[in-house]
Amino acid sequence: MVLNSVWKDNNISRLEISRRTGLSTATVSRLVDSLIQDQLLAERQPIAAPKGRPMKPVYFNGKGHYLIGIDLGTTFIRGVLTNLSFEIIKEIEVVTESHKDPEYVLNKVVQVILNLANTNLVDSGRIIGVGMAVAGIINLNTGIVEYSPAFNWRNIELRNFMESHIPFPVYFDNVSRAMALGEITFGKGPKFDDLICINVGYGIGAGIVIGRKLFYGTDGMAGELGHLPVRGDEQVYCTCGKKNCLTAYASGDAIAQRARIGLQNDKSSILNLIPPEELEAKHVAEAAMKGDPLAITVFTEAMGYLGRAIAGLLNIFNPQAIILGGGVSLNGPIFWDTLKPVIEENVFDHRSTKYHILPASHPGQSAIYGALAMVLQEILNLSLTIRKQGT
Numbered sequence: 001m002v003l004n005s006v007w008k009d010n011n012i013s014r015l016e017i018s019r020r021t022g023l024s025t026a027t028v029s030r031l032v033d034s035l036i037q038d039q040l041l042a043e044r045q046p047i048a049a050p051k052g053r054p055m056k057p058v059y060f061n062g063k064g065h066y067l068i069g070i071d072l073g074t075t076f077i078r079g080v081l082t083n084l085s086f087e088i089i090k091e092i093e094v095v096t097e098s099h100k101d102p103e104y105v106l107n108k109v110v111q112v113i114l115n116l117a118n119t120n121l122v123d124s125g126r127i128i129g130v131g132m133a134v135a136g137i138i139n140l141n142t143g144i145v146e147y148s149p150a151f152n153w154r155n156i157e158l159r160n161f162m163e164s165h166i167p168f169p170v171y172f173d174n175v176s177r178a179m180a181l182g183e184i185t186f187g188k189g190p191k192f193d194d195l196i197c198i199n200v201g202y203g204i205g206a207g208i209v210i211g212r213k214l215f216y217g218t219d220g221m222a223g224e225l226g227h228l229p230v231r232g233d234e235q236v237y238c239t240c241g242k243k244n245c246l247t248a249y250a251s252g253d254a255i256a257q258r259a260r261i262g263l264q265n266d267k268s269s270i271l272n273l274i275p276p277e278e279l280e281a282k283h284v285a286e287a288a289m290k291g292d293p294l295a296i297t298v299f300t301e302a303m304g305y306l307g308r309a310i311a312g313l314l315n316i317f318n319p320q321a322i323i324l325g326g327g328v329s330l331n332g333p334i335f336w337d338t339l340k341p342v343i344e345e346n347v348f349d350h351r352s353t354k355y356h357i358l359p360a361s362h363p364g365q366s367a368i369y370g371a372l373a374m375v376l377q378e379i380l381n382l383s384l385t386i387r388k389q390g391t
């Protein structure tokens, strides 16, 4: 409670902490002294108070402890070491090789974490914990990744593996929910009570925030927007094995796949210049911006499916904002200019408050900030989540 008060309102007096927490001034003083000793808080020079003794404002000591954030993506494993002021001290990025077995991939994650911690820039004894953002359905109670279509993993004992290989506490969550947590903690989130953060990358997922709290659902599965069944032409399989999921139409992987299919009957598209195995969604977006008809068709169709799904979310949850991140969202104006009209056209229009459609606060790094937010939340007990029992 004391840490939380200082995090929310830096430079606060002990008296004010006592007033806000309801704890006695003696208890607050004892706790503040102990937190100063632990280098989590620090005190400023005394300043004159309106009455009584001069007060010494207490502030959050961002330099005394460290965190590690990991974004375990299907293409790259990205890791950062930061202090509690979230200044990046060290960064590592390695290729995931997600086609290899889970143990191989998790060993790579372990190496990234140990490599981040092994630096003469910090005392590794002051690393508080590791946050991990992972694509998939994760049971937070058991620490098991129950199913991850993106990695093709089932029942991977993530917590056990991590705890037996690294000397720090590990916290993890689904990547889209992590992104939403990052937005509530560091980004645009504080402005909104209800928001939905959508990750449009290799796959598609949503982190749902209701009343400033993350929503998990009964099995921790809430927000699997990518597996929303949509009606389409069934040309591409979803990573889950089905053919009608939104991911099969609008994810980065699907955009590239659908362009490859289109190229079989289109020899005039400039996308023919790219070797098929190297073709990515960003090439399709670039070609569309140059006016390539095939690329325009593929990208516009993808945004059509995504836009209608987002309109559906707006109608169901009535959030103040939809925040979009992930690789596909980094394609600039063509992403926003193609997507927004579809949302506008399909959303229920009898609403008094205009919703916001916004880019993620840390483009390309939303998952990392989410991972860091997980550790911060554990430290501060910010109570941001709605976790049902069993998840």
Ligand SMILES: [Zn+2]
Binding pocket: 226, 227, 238, 239, 240, 241, 242, 245, 247
């Ligand atoms: Zn699916």
